[in-house]
Amino acid sequence: MVTFVTTxxxxxxxxxxRDGAASANSALQNIRIETISDGLTDDQDRKKSSDTEIDLLKKFGSVSFExxxxxxxxxxxxxxxxxYDSFLDWVPLIAKKFVIPVAFFWTQACAVYSIYLFSKIFLLNIYIFLIFRDEEDESGNDMNVKVISELPELxxxxxxxxxxxxxxxxxxxKLALDQFNIISQATWILENSFTELEVAEIKSIDSFIRIRTVGPLVPSSFLEGxxxxxxxxxxxLWKTTNxxxxxxxxxxxxxxxxSFGSLPILSKDQIHEIEFGLKATGHSFLWVICQSDSEEENDTTQNLPKGFLEEMSGKGLVVPWCLQMMVLSHSSIALWMEFNAREP
Structure with missing residues (x-):
C-alpha cells in the first residue's frame, strides 16, 4: 500500500x-491520498506567500504529519x-522518532546535487562567488577553477x-541549501538519474551516503516507446490545455x-515586455502563462495587451498550462525559451 501525502x-x-488531464490518472487508482496542513488559510495566495508557506508548513505540517x-x-x-521531497528537511526527524527508514528524494541530476552540496559545505555566498566567478587574465580570456572533482570546469x-x-x-x-541540513539522517538518497549517465557523480555521492538511482522519471512513451x-x-496542479x-x-x-514554470507570477509590465519581444522576432510561439492561485483559470490572458491575441491568431498560442513533455517532444518545437521572471 502506497500513501501519497500532500497538503x-x-x-x-x-x-x-483532473478534468483537464490527458489520461484518466490510472496511476493514482492504487494510491491512497492523505493530507496535512500547510498553515495557510484558503484565501491566502500560496505563490505570493512562498516564504511564509515554507515556515508554516514546517511548523504545522510536521505536527499533522506526525x-x-x-x-x-x-x-x-x-x-x-x-x-520525502528534499525540501522537507523536517521529515527525517519525525521518521527517526518512529524508527522508520527514510529516503531523501532528489529530483534533479546528480551533478546538480554535487554543486549544491559543495555550496552548502562552504556556505558563505562570497566564497561561492570567489570560487565560481569568471575572472579574466591579461589577454581577456575567461579563466575558471575546477573545484568539484567529478564535474568539468564551471x-x-x-x-x-x-x-x-x-x-x-x-x-x-536558503531553501536549496537547507535540504542538506540533516541529510545524514536519511537511510538512502533516491536520484532521478541512472549510472551510465553520471558514473563519477554517483560514485562520489555514494562514498558518503547510500544512493539508489531510480531515473529517468518520465512516462515510458518518452523513453523506449x-x-x-x-x-x-x-x-x-493545473488544468492542462491540449x-x-x-x-x-x-x-x-x-x-x-x-514557459516560466509553476512558481513565478508575471507582472503586467513583464508580460508586455515579453509580448513585445515575441512579436519582434516574427516567429510562431506557444506561451504558457501560469496564474496565481487567487485568479481564475480562464483569466490567463487578462494582462496581455489589447488585440495581441487577435493579431497573433494562427501564429501564437497562449495557454495557462500544458503537458510539457508532450510539447517538447513534438517535431514542431524548435526552441525552449525559459525566462527568469523575477530578475529586472
Missing part, C-alpha cells in the same frame, strides 16, 4: 485539474518507509542565479516554446 490545498487543486503516522499505525497500517553562468554573487533570491538559496499510451505523470492539435498544424522546428 489539503494541493489535493484540492489536483482534484480540480499525527497521520500515529493514526495509520493505530489502524494496523504501520508505515514501513518514508520517501563558468558562473553555468550555475543557478541564486548561487552567484548578485543573488536576487536569498530565500531560494514500448507503451505509447503512457504519456502522463498521473497528477497535475496544444497538440494546434502544434500538428505547424511545420517542423518552427515553434518557440515559452
Amino acid at each position: 489539503e490545498k494541493v489535493k484540492e487543486r489536483m482534484a480540480q485539474a 499525527h497521520l503516522i500515529e493514526r495509520l499505525n493505530a489502524q494496523g497500517q504501520r508505515v514501513s518507509c518514508i520517501v 563558468y558562473s553562468t553555468d550555475l543557478p542565479s541564486f548561487l552567484q554573487s548578485s543573488n536576487p533570491y536569498p530565500s531560494i538559496l 514500448n507503451n505509447p499510451k503512457d504519456i502522463d505523470v498521473g497528477a497535475h 496544444c497538440m492539435s494546434w502544434l500538428n498544424t505547424k511545420e517542423e522546428s518552427t515553434i518557440k516554446y515559452v
Whole structure:
C-alpha cells in the first residue's frame, strides 16, 4: 500500500485539474491520498506567500504529519518507509522518532546535487562567488577553477542565479541549501538519474551516503516507446490545455516554446515586455502563462495587451498550462525559451 501525502490545498487543486488531464490518472487508482496542513488559510495566495508557506508548513505540517503516522499505525497500517521531497528537511526527524527508514528524494541530476552540496559545505555566498566567478587574465580570456572533482570546469553562468554573487533570491538559496541540513539522517538518497549517465557523480555521492538511482522519471512513451499510451505523470496542479492539435498544424522546428514554470507570477509590465519581444522576432510561439492561485483559470490572458491575441491568431498560442513533455517532444518545437521572471 502506497500513501501519497500532500497538503489539503494541493489535493484540492489536483482534484480540480483532473478534468483537464490527458489520461484518466490510472496511476493514482492504487494510491491512497492523505493530507496535512500547510498553515495557510484558503484565501491566502500560496505563490505570493512562498516564504511564509515554507515556515508554516514546517511548523504545522510536521505536527499533522506526525499525527497521520500515529493514526495509520493505530489502524494496523504501520508505515514501513518514508520517501520525502528534499525540501522537507523536517521529515527525517519525525521518521527517526518512529524508527522508520527514510529516503531523501532528489529530483534533479546528480551533478546538480554535487554543486549544491559543495555550496552548502562552504556556505558563505562570497566564497561561492570567489570560487565560481569568471575572472579574466591579461589577454581577456575567461579563466575558471575546477573545484568539484567529478564535474568539468564551471563558468558562473553555468550555475543557478541564486548561487552567484548578485543573488536576487536569498530565500531560494536558503531553501536549496537547507535540504542538506540533516541529510545524514536519511537511510538512502533516491536520484532521478541512472549510472551510465553520471558514473563519477554517483560514485562520489555514494562514498558518503547510500544512493539508489531510480531515473529517468518520465512516462515510458518518452523513453523506449514500448507503451505509447503512457504519456502522463498521473497528477497535475493545473488544468492542462491540449496544444497538440494546434502544434500538428505547424511545420517542423518552427515553434518557440515559452514557459516560466509553476512558481513565478508575471507582472503586467513583464508580460508586455515579453509580448513585445515575441512579436519582434516574427516567429510562431506557444506561451504558457501560469496564474496565481487567487485568479481564475480562464483569466490567463487578462494582462496581455489589447488585440495581441487577435493579431497573433494562427501564429501564437497562449495557454495557462500544458503537458510539457508532450510539447517538447513534438517535431514542431524548435526552441525552449525559459525566462527568469523575477530578475529586472
